[in-house]
Amino acid sequence: MEQNKASQKWTITLFTIGVFMAGLDNGIISTALTTINDSFEVSPSWGTWSITIYTLGMAISVPIVGKLSDRFGRKRLFIVEILLFGIGSLLVALSPNFIFLLMARLLQAIGGGGIFIIGSSHILSTLPKGKQGKALGMLGGMHGLSAVIGPNLGAVILSLTGSWHWMFLINLPIAAFLIIFGFLKMEETKAGTAKPLDFKGSILLTVGILTFMYGITQFDSGSVIISIFIPQVVILLIIGIVLFVLFIFHERQLEQKGGDPIIAFSLLNNRLFKVTLLLGLISGGFLAGIIFIPAFVQQVLQVPVEHAGYWLTPLAIASGIGAGLGGVLTDKYGASNAISLSGVLGLFGFLLFAFWVEGFFSFVLASILAGVGLGILLGAPLNMLAGESAHNGGKGMALGTLSLVRQIGLILFPIVYAGFMTGAFTKIEPAIQQKFGHTLVESDNYGGLITSVDAIADPELHIDILDTATSVINTGFSNMFITAAVLSILVMIFGIYLNKFKKPI
Known part of the structure; x- marks a missing residue:
């Protein structure tokens, strides 16, 4: 369905603001x-669930x-998504206890995940093919920018207000703006369908995603391979995989019967x-490699947190x-x-981080x-x-x-990346003992390490030990960046494959 030019500008602008708002949230928190x-x-381990449950909620919501x-x-x-996100933000800010906060974060994720x-x-x-890349690039740019800007913006809000509640309350006027102007300026671009909703597929997919991804979150970053054989992890992963198999089997049968599957089997077979x-x-x-760069700035380059931004x-x-450029290049030269x-x-960026x-x-x-x-x-x-x-519609799917x-x-x-960091931290104490004959209070985190090093009275020894510890920590980051560089090579290979065997998109 084609829309007039003014309506399209308003619609894409509202989507862009919504994407940016939802993407900021995990970085801010x-x-x-x-x-x-x-x-x-x-505890810190229990507290990280305020981030984990948001990620799980997004994973559950996006395909549905x-x-x-x-x-x-x-x-x-x-x-509806903006309304859910706004209500979730308000409930987070008003949370009387941590369990309530987690449930509110889940509601936020369900609202923010689909924007x-x-x-x-x-x-x-709705857009002609030659203009799709530029518009998608704008949305992708906001998505990527929000992940990087979020932590810095959160620090600003916290320093200005002194209260973490405002990190969520600021979403409310933005959500209200998007809802009001969504009603006034957006035109509907998809008519409803009379086919019954695939409730069985929705349940299989939701429980499968939740079980499988919860199993992944139970991995020990210090020993990823060993974690796969922990009974609790094995059971969760097996249940998740079985549910995925049942889901695919169900979707195939439903599509063959002329139903309306959540994810068409013909699409998965493409x-x-x-x-x-x-x-x-x-x-x-x-x-994920990009997300670890702030830690690299503080722990390896020794930049104070107040200057890291x-x-x-x-x-x-x-x-x-890059997002904008990718859209232009996609329109002009193909995906x-x-x-x-x-x-x-x-590849070049991550290799520079690793070696230079x-x-x-x-x-x-x-x-x-x-x-x-x-x-x-x-x-x-x-x-x-x-x-x-998605040749026959179903682009959202x-x-x-x-x-x-x-x-x-x-x-x-x-x-996997955290495993590299954990491995590096275990090598700090032996390296310092071998080089200086000095013993530190053993720590598996950067804050504990710095506290232990700061306790050293001799200024020269303090500097030398900190340099040695930083050098050892850098080995963990180098392994991470090399892994990210390998992933970049795979991206190149797939790009070349698509260019050679498929017509440019």
């Missing part, structure tokens, strides 16, 4: 995590919301879509530029070429390369490929499935 845990008197947007209409679903999918589906369904899903999984690892600004800007370029830029970055200017260069590469990959190309895979796979990558790869 990470800044105040310790404050929130202290206010409810919960994508399907519902195809079924009931994108305007309707957008307004990007609905916006992307709208663009693929070769182009399979490659797109693999790229989506890899992009989760790509993004300045160092990270080029990365945020580069991600936004496969844009994907290949993102892999090349990511020592100061501000080398850091900025590596940030620009990795940031632009990430922006390109998270923007238009993969969404265009997913939309192209395809985009939701892609987003789900990316969320799995975004949970799985940080566990």
Whole structure:
């Protein structure tokens, strides 16, 4: 359904604001995590569930919301999603206890998880092909920027207000604006369908996702391989996989009977879509590598936390530029070429982080390369490929499935990366003992390490031991960046494959 030009501008603007608002939330809360845990008197391990449950909620909601947007209409679903996100934000701010906060965060995630999918589906369904990439790039840019800006914005809000509650209350006027202008300015782009909703498929998919991803979150970052054989983890993963198999079998039968499946089996059987899903999984690892860069700035480059935001600004800007550039390149040269370029830029950027970055200017260069590469990959190309895979409609369904796979990558790869960090920390004490004959209070986190080093009275020894500890920590980050570089090579290979064997999208 074509919309007039003014309506399209308003619609895409509202989607962009919604995507940015929802994407900021997890980054913002990470800044105040310790404050929130202290206010409810919960342990750090229990407190991290305020982030984990948001990620799980998004993973559950995105494929189902994508399907519902195809079924009931994108305007309707957008307004419902914003309303749920706004109510969830208010309930988080008013939470009387931690369990209530977790439930409110889950409601937030269900509301925020589908906004990007609905916006992307709208663009693929209403804009001419030559303009889709640019619009998708804008949405992807906001999505990527929010992940990088979130922690810094959270720190600003916390310092200005002194209360973590305002991090969620500021969502309310934005949500109200989006709902009001959504009613007034957006036009519906998808008529409803008379076919019954696939409740059985929805339940199988929801429980399968929740079980499988909860199993992943139980991995021990210090020994990922061993974690796979922990009985609790094994049971959760097996149940999740069995439910996925049952879900696919059910969807195939339903499609053959002429029903309306959540995810069409014919889509899952599409070769182009399979490659797109693999790229989506890899992009989760790509993004996870970027997420660890702030820790690299503080722990390896020894930049004080109050100055770290300045160092990270080029990365945020580069991600936004990359998303816009990816949209333009996709429109002009095809998604496969844009994907290949993102892999090349990511490869050089991550290798620079691993082997060359020592100061501000080398850091900025590596940030620009990795940031632009990430922006390109998270923007238009993969969404265009997913939309192209859904030949007979169902673009929201395809985009939701892609987003789900990316969320799995975004949970799985940080566990692997954290394992590199944990391994590095275990080597600090032996390295210091061997070099200086000095014993530190053993610690598995950076804060504890610094406290132990600061207790050393001799200034020269203090500096030398801190340099040695930093050098050992850097080995963990180097392994992470090398892994991210390998993922970038895979992105290049898939891009070349698509360019060679498929027509440019």
